[in-house]
Amino acid sequence: MRIPHSHAFIDLTEDFTADLFLTTLSATGTSQFEIWENVDGNFSSRTVLEKPQNMMVVGQSAFADFDGDGHMDHLLPGCEDRGCQRSAIYLARSGTEQWVPVLQDFSSKGTLWGFVPFVQEQHPMEIPIPITLRIGDYNMDGYPDALAILKNTSGSSQQAFLLENVPCTNASCEGAHRMFRVCWELTDLSHIREAQVATFFDIYEDGILDIVVLSRGHTRSDLAIHALKNNFEADAYFVKVIVLSGLCSNDCPRKITPFGVNQPGPYIMYTTVDANGYPKNGSAGQLSQSAHLALQLPYNVLGLGRSANFLDHLYVGIPRPSGEKAVRKQEWTAIIPNSQLIVIPYPHNVPRSWSAKLYLTPSNIVLLTAIALIGVCIFILAIIGVLHWQEKKADDREKRQEAHRFHFDAM
Structure with a gap:
């Protein structure tokens, strides 16, 4: 296993069953990635993926439906030199072994930024943090964005930056159709100096992802937490899905459905139609990463863009025990946008008996519609x-x- 380790428990083969993703070292000591596919309940099929050839510092892997096709893609941040003067983010699309750069331009107004290289612990109060991307759809357009910590290569300051998922405009990213663009002009983020960790969180439980940043003060032990409210306003919709474990601490009481807690490994996918009438898919994995300070959300917020159409189908699959061949997967139809769906997979081996609780999240559009109706x-x-x-x-x-x-x- 590689140190620092970066593993995942997520469906990478589109069968709604979690596979095993490991970051290991090859015989020559270079980083490589092993995918152990879950075949009939056993991790028996092994695929090895080499890192990008020109990447010398390898960060922690992240997984997201980067291009909105309903399948998980592999995102890998890293540096092309030991000092991280040349940083990059590569993407391996689902089912392929080809690395495509989706972000290589880290310069702004003559200043070059880059990832903070991982340094082994040298001070008792200093925690080394590997290069990490934290995924979340901040503008609810259906394409996941990311947060990253970047360092000024000509100085010592480091800040948190939002990486927006936009259509590809470079020849190098044509294979991915999308790319990351660094949002340099977010003043609230730029005011937080010496940022150490940044992640998404739905603070107000309204389906809009806010930002939480951990920064360092004047001394090494002086830390502060900052919460930034997402003021993004647009006619965009979402669906928030939480998959529980459906377990009890002891024997489950009769006629009482056990809730349990958020479990790692479920896979969620939806199909719908966008505002122009074209099919639109999206997918996400819940609590899939096993890495240093992964800080994943305990739920999934799936952006739907400006389409107010119902979700035609929403599929949920959970991991199955060793030796079980039947896939544990259930489907729900006609899911209302701007809602929160809590899935209770009980009993685990009978997907038809799974229950789902739907909670609506009213938005400003509902208020405006009510005002218009009263006016009429x-x-x-x-x-x-x-x-x-x-x-x-x-x-x-x-x-x-x-x-x-x-x-x-x-x-």
Whole structure:
């Protein structure tokens, strides 16, 4: 095993069963990646993937549906020299062994930035942190973004930066169709000096991922935690999925569904139609990484973009024990956007009996729709009132004319 280690327990073969991903050392001492596929409940099929040839400092692997095709891709940050003067992020798409660079430009206004190289522990109060990407869809466009700690190569300052997932504009990333772009102009992040760790978290439980940053103060032992609210506002939707373990501490009571806690290894995938009528897929793994300060979310926030359509299908698969050939997978249909789905896989071996609880998260659009509906109702009532008043005036006029005609006839 490589030190520092970076492993994962996630479905990499598109069968809704978690496989085993290991970071190891080859016979020559270079980093390599082993994928042990779960075949009929046993990790028996081994595939070896070499690191990019020009990468000298290898960071911790991360997994995300980078291009929004419903399959897990392998993201690998690292450096092409020992001092991390030339940093890069490579991508290996699902089912391929080819590395594609998705970020190599780390320069801004004449300043070159790069990853912070991993240094073995030299001080009791200093914790070495490997190069790590923390994944999250901050703008809910359906393409996962990332947070990373970068260091000024000509100085000593380091900051947290948001890496936005955008369409590919370079010839080098055509194989991935997408790329990362560093957001240099986020002032709130740039004001936090000596950042050590940055990650996503839904602080307000509204489906919008906020940012939490750990920074160092004037002394090595002086640490501070900063929380940054995500002020992104757009007509974008999401679905938040939590897969529980469905276990009890002892024997489960009768007629009571056990909730348990968030379990590692589930695989989630959805299919829907975007605003233009084209099919759209997305996937994510829950608590898949086993790495240094992985800080993964205990849930999955899947961005849907500007499509308010229901999710046609949402699939959830959980790991199965050794020797079990049946895949533990269940499907739900017509999931409402901007909702939170809590999946309780109980009993584990009977997916048809799994239950799901759906909680809606109202957004500003709901409030605006209610205001518009009330306004339309008031307008209609005003029209009805005016017409009723005019009809009453006409009736009074007819009554006076009838009375006048009666008196004239009597004379």
